[in-house]
Amino acid sequence: MDISLESKYLKELGNGNHKAFDTLYIQYSPKVKHFLTGFIKNPDEASDMAQDIFYKIWTNRETISKVDSFKAYLFRMARNMIYDYYEHSLIEENYQQKEQYKSDYSDLIEEELYAKELSLLIDIAVEKMPPQRRNIFIMSRKDGLSNEEISLRLNISKRTVENHLTQALAELRKIAYSIILLFF
Structure with missing residues (x-):
């Protein structure tokens, strides 16, 4: 123009x-x-x-x-x-990045709380187990010993160790299933 x-x-x-x-x-x-x-x-x-x-x-x-x-x-x-x-x-x-970070952080905190609660419930369930089963479970899962090492330390058969662990895990599965039903 x-x-x-x-x-x-x-x-x-x-x-x-x-x-x-x-x-x-x-x-x-x-x-x-x-x-x-x-x-x-x-x-x-x-x-x-x-x-x-x-x-x-x-x-x-x-x-x-x-x-x-x-x-x-x-x-x-x-x-x-x-x-x-x-x-x-x-x-x-x-x-948006800050909000995503807050959301992710909140999710992590929530997951950590659930994990702590679940760990506490497992510890309570383990404490209620018969002494031999509790001892075997702790040696296996917390101390990291093999079934054979546990059988040698407790002077019992490897098959007995396996049976106790199977029963302990079955009890814990029932508890975990109950918890899942509560949340969902």
Whole structure:
């Protein structure tokens, strides 16, 4: 658009002339949208941003009539809007990451609590086992001894150790199943 013609439209825009605004909008809106789309890669968002720019031009029409180069002013507004867009995107991304971290951390705490409760329930169940079974279970699961090592230490057969462990694990499975039914 010719500079003198642009200057004429800007003065008329400053006086509230809708046709001057429409002419400037028709002339520059596609260029602004194209410019914005090149940076944000989202045509719908770019279109909304272009609308916002022209809305600001209309609401500030009295001061815009004093601008030397409307095109430069318009693209400065578009550039600033791109900066704001990316700044907002970074803030939103940081917020989402913090919320995800909080959620993950909360899940970890909850899992840790469940694990401690389950461990406590297992310890209680083990304490209620007959002494020989309890002793074998502790040697196997807590001390990490093999069935053969336990049989040698307690001077019993390996098969007896296996039977006690099988019964101990069966009792613990019943308790675990009861706990699962409580939570689900």
